[in-house]
Amino acid sequence: MIELKHITQEYDTADGKGKFFACKDVNVHVKPGDIFGIIGRSGAGKSTLVRCINLLNRPTSGSVIVDGKDLTKMSESELREERRSIGMIFQHFNLLSSRTVYGNVALPLELAGMPKDKIREKVMPLIELVGLSEHVNKYPSQLSGGQKQRVGIARALSSDPKILLSDEATSALDPETTQATLQLLKKINKELGLTIVMITHEMDVVKQICNRVVVMNKGVVVEEGAVLEVFRDPKNEVTQAMLGTALAARTIPASMVERVKKVLNTPGENGRKNHLIRLTFVGSSTTEPVLSRACSKFDLDFNILLGQVDEIQSESYGTLTIVMEGTTENFRQALNYIAERGVRVEELTNVI
Template structure:
């Protein structure tokens, strides 16, 4: 659906060339939710704006649904942009227009018939749960409601791709979750390809299928969210994972326990239905190994349940080794810390 090939973007600042993107190669499949995460200044906003050519790349190719946008003149590019919706961090609504008028705006620009516009606006307001607010103005709406208007407006032209530029960073956690749930619902109902940039790992973990980590204008890590979250390879990725994994607290606990004795400390990862099965208890009972849980969590990544436990094994070395091997044989990932 989206292919970026050797994408580069430079800016000129006080006569000097400043690179923002340095040879990005990325493929985003049709119908998936792809997250791009990075710190401020890493290049993620430039990257997403290059996808719809709001920023023209210095070099490289942006191919959306088989069309290379970098080769198009302004008129043809404008036509192709109708296939790419975009929502923004600060909503970008028309303050003097009602909710319905904001949603209708791109359709009026495209000179669609009034009856078609009214029908589409009604459908979209129902989709985003704002049918009762159609005659209100943006100043009368909450932040979450404003973003729902932005989503409805972005969907007005029936795009194949929806770009989300920090779409939840101005919202409180509860509202963020409701917007993420709406995006996931839209993805499933409409088969829409969604590209979402953020600096919050919680957002990536909640709805994304795959993720790319950008740092210094380069994609430093990419893969399925489960793989990247549970086995981060790059230091930048590990920083983001620590946002939701209490890693600093865990390091302190592990250091304290190691200082107290020579027990074996392991991190056990459960995926899918194994998350809810008593595999740990059964294994320790069978191997006669005593254990203490130092830290644990059960959560979901999009549709996949997962759990992680940090456990101190208090058996003798032979018992501990047998317990670890049995856990691995039963499909769990065990990391000796």
């Protein structure tokens, strides 16, 4: 659906004396129906990259292929036509304060020269879709932030786009309004089959609605994958830092280290030993009592040190850090038993 190939964007540095890369050799492939997240800290190059998708930004080099067509090779008029299939929403809504809700949503259609009655036929259902039917004649100053973003969404949908680009669309909203806006975007993705590219600096946004994600840092993609995979096993330190609290349960707090060390160094009776392990589970495996079954089957005891269960895209995922006690042979068999049931299991030998 969208292929960004070797996108590089060079800018002059602030002092005008040198150059730097806002994006450097970025490759991204968005499939039809994706809600594709692009996450990174401020200044990572996310907005630059997303603005390349509709060529609001012309990259220094690289190609932008949308629906099989290379936008970088199009004439201005071809490009104008192509842009109609790509809607965009922004952090600060970008509404016209002198126009009502209706007037804002109708604007792109007026500019495209659509007759008034046709515009009405198009605009009213969109206003209903975003839940603003009661506010149709209000001006932006009479609306809350969430309502303004709904106007932005309805306006972006007015030209029947196939793709919606969202640049920090929920970043100016409170958590509750963010939730409602994300649910609306999810509904649009499902019901209208729109492909959505979501730029955000909040992992929570990615977690809730994206199916795939790329992580950007200093103009380059440092990690990419299915959201569940990236959350389960973040490889890059930027990703790990951005996951923040979602990862808190993976690190043994300093206050526990001494106690855990002591436990691990104390052998049990009859050759039993203590092992520190971490289980990471996603989806249905969370509900299965895999751990307790493994322990009773192989005569092991376990003690939970840390645990967290969270939800990504309506699938639960979580980690448990536990101490397991048993004979080495039984312990190995239990780990295999657990791994065979879809739970990732790691022995933590050098964590503490």
